[in-house]
Amino acid sequence: MNIINDVKNRFEHAVVETYTQNDGKEGMLIKKESLVDVCGFLYKSGFDHLSMISGMDYVEWMEVVYHVWSYTRKENVVLKVKLDRSMPVVDSVVSVWSGADWMERETYDLIGITFENHPDLRRILLPEGWIGHPLRKDYDLTVDQYVIIGEDGSDVVTTDASKLLRKEVLHDRN
Amino acid sequence: MTETEEFTLNVGPVHPSTHGVLRFVLRMDGETIKDTEMVLGQLHRGLEKIAESRSYLQFVPYTDRLDYISGMTNNYAYTKAVEDLAGITVPRRGEYLRVLVMELGRIVNHMLFTGTLFLDLAASTPIMYCFRDRHNILELFESLSGARITFNYIRPGGVRGDIPEGFIDKTRALLKELPSRIDEYAELLNDNEIIKMRLKGIGMLNPKDAINYGVTGPMLRGSGVSHDIRKDDPYSVYDELDFKVCTRSECDTYARYIIRMDEMRESLHIAEQALDAIERLQGPVSTSYFPRIFKPARGESYSRIEAPKGELGFYIVSDGSEHPYRVKIRSPSFCNLMALPQMVKGLKISDLVAVFGIVDICLGDVDR
Numbered sequence: 001m002n003i004i005n006d007v008k009n010r011f012e013h014a015v016v017e018t019y020t021q022n023d024g025k026e027g028m029l030i031k032k033e034s035l036v037d038v039c040g041f042l043y044k045s046g047f048d049h050l051s052m053i054s055g056m057d058y059v060e061w062m063e064v065v066y067h068v069w070s071y072t073r074k075e076n077v078v079l080k081v082k083l084d085r086s087m088p089v090v091d092s093v094v095s096v097w098s099g100a101d102w103m104e105r106e107t108y109d110l111i112g113i114t115f116e117n118h119p120d121l122r123r124i125l126l127p128e129g130w131i132g133h134p135l136r137k138d139y140d141l142t143v144d145q146y147v148i149i150g151e152d153g154s155d156v157v158t159t160d161a162s163k164l165l166r167k168e169v170l171h172d173r174n
Numbered sequence: 175m176t177e178t179e180e181f182t183l184n185v186g187p188v189h190p191s192t193h194g195v196l197r198f199v200l201r202m203d204g205e206t207i208k209d210t211e212m213v214l215g216q217l218h219r220g221l222e223k224i225a226e227s228r229s230y231l232q233f234v235p236y237t238d239r240l241d242y243i244s245g246m247t248n249n250y251a252y253t254k255a256v257e258d259l260a261g262i263t264v265p266r267r268g269e270y271l272r273v274l275v276m277e278l279g280r281i282v283n284h285m286l287f288t289g290t291l292f293l294d295l296a297a298s299t300p301i302m303y304c305f306r307d308r309h310n311i312l313e314l315f316e317s318l319s320g321a322r323i324t325f326n327y328i329r330p331g332g333v334r335g336d337i338p339e340g341f342i343d344k345t346r347a348l349l350k351e352l353p354s355r356i357d358e359y360a361e362l363l364n365d366n367e368i369i370k371m372r373l374k375g376i377g378m379l380n381p382k383d384a385i386n387y388g389v390t391g392p393m394l395r396g397s398g399v400s401h402d403i404r405k406d407d408p409y410s411v412y413d414e415l416d417f418k419v420c421t422r423s424e425c426d427t428y429a430r431y432i433i434r435m436d437e438m439r440e441s442l443h444i445a446e447q448a449l450d451a452i453e454r455l456q457g458p459v460s461t462s463y464f465p466r467i468f469k470p471a472r473g474e475s476y477s478r479i480e481a482p483k484g485e486l487g488f489y490i491v492s493d494g495s496e497h498p499y500r501v502k503i504r505s506p507s508f509c510n511l512m513a514l515p516q517m518v519k520g521l522k523i524s525d526l527v528a529v530f531g532i533v534d535i536c537l538g539d540v541d542r
Contacts, residue, residue, distance in 0.1 A: 023258035054502035099388025
């Protein structure tokens with residue numbers, strides 16, 4: 001019945017540890033190499049709804065958290081993978097749940113985790129060319145970034161406020 | 175079939191039927207949509223980053239600005255995650271009051287949905303009817319919270335304050351009146367020949383795709399999947415209440431519109447039961463003590479609720495300080511919008527407006 005035991009039996013070395021969230025949802029930390037295999041197994045076991053993907057920055061390491069729900073079994077399960085902060089790369093799960101597409105793009109955009117084999121990994125909420133990933137703990141909030149219209153009419157991100165049409169924005173803040 | 179040269183058509187970001195600031199880049203073959211790309215982020219305010227520098231209580235008003243049409247459910251989803259994190263329980267009377275305002279909020283959302291959908295389809299009467307009735311519910315919310323849109327009413331530990339004098343009678347009178355109003359919409363719209371022609375048989379999304387794309391809420395139930403978090407993963411006091419899950423199996427936009435109509439009636443039924451309970455139960459609506467400097471222990475929680483637009487989730491991680499370490503928002507509009515290119519592929523440009531209207535998104539919720 002318990003899906004975590006099923007995963008443990010099926011993939012002997014994939015599960016690093018199991019834990020329980022404060023709200024009682026059970027989760028497991030798995031090795032990032034076996035992520036796609038475990039997700040495929042979950043999908044086949046009835047966990048067909050990927051509720052959310054969250055990227056976490058713990059300063060020393062990074063994590064990606066997957067909250068999954070099963071419409072047939074009516075159960076929750078949480079997956080976590082730990083990533084090296086200097087090179088946060090993990091396999092994409094779009095092949096398992098199509099809904100992961102935009103969620104992974106958002107995680108890439110805001111926290112800078114790269115998803116390998118993602119069909120179209122681009123920024124989604126912030127404009128292309130934005131400097132840094134805002135949800136990282138070391139993101140510099142003191143630097144203002146502006147979107148201006150470039151010479152060919154496209155959007156250009158700049159930190160140079162002198163080219164703004166509304167210069168009083170800068171004036172008011174100082 | 176004759177084919178014309180493909181061209182790119184830009185719709186938005188400022189366009190009356192995008193309900194905010196959303197930009198479509200359509201690849202067109204004549205009037206037929208071949209491919210849709212969406213450009214998001216014009217309303218991105220970085221709420222998740224803001225949360226990291228606010229205290230747990232200070233973040234509640236920000237959640238009102240997520241899906242600014244149904245602030246009550248946003249307040250609750252965040253509040254529930256905080257309560258799960260710290261193990262706070264709320265008096266039952268408070269929970270019933272929360273359910274009452276959330277269900278009235280769902281009716282407000284669906285009224286606005288009905289009005290704007292038909293406004294997009296060039297019928298200007300429904301929005302007048304819907305705003306007339308929405309106003310009455312907002313009056314009730316105003317008497318509770320002092321605000322009509324940004325309530326900040328449901329907060330960790332309970333709600334902002336007990337009901338004012340005369341609230342029960344006013345609400346009961348309104349609940350008595352609303353069914354006839356909803357019947358009025360149904361009479362005006364459901365069997366309207368033009369509306370049927372515009373909505374039936376377009377925007378198809380089969381159950382398998384709907385689940386796989388992570389589509390939730392009325393959109394999912396319109397694809398024949400009978401799933402409602404209030405029923406299947408109950409929170410608050412929903413397991414004590416009697417209501418039906420409205421499902422239709424046609425998979426088209428008309429089915430998804432009818433579901434919203436049915437859900438309004440179900441919400442009225444729930445609201446009535448909640449109102450009875452509030453009248454019957456005695457006692458406070460909030461926990462007696464909620465610390466001013468609130469520092470939950472290390473841990474994490476994920477709460478998901480059935481918001482009017484679909485599944486709304488908050489993932490909160492605490493590091494033991496008075497600020498949340500991380501708040502991640504799973505917004506229903508963002509995930510439902512992802513399925514739109516699939517739904518409009520091969521349709522005419524005028525159908526885009528109808529299908530997009532039926533997804534019922536709020537750009538504050540998409541961009542966060």
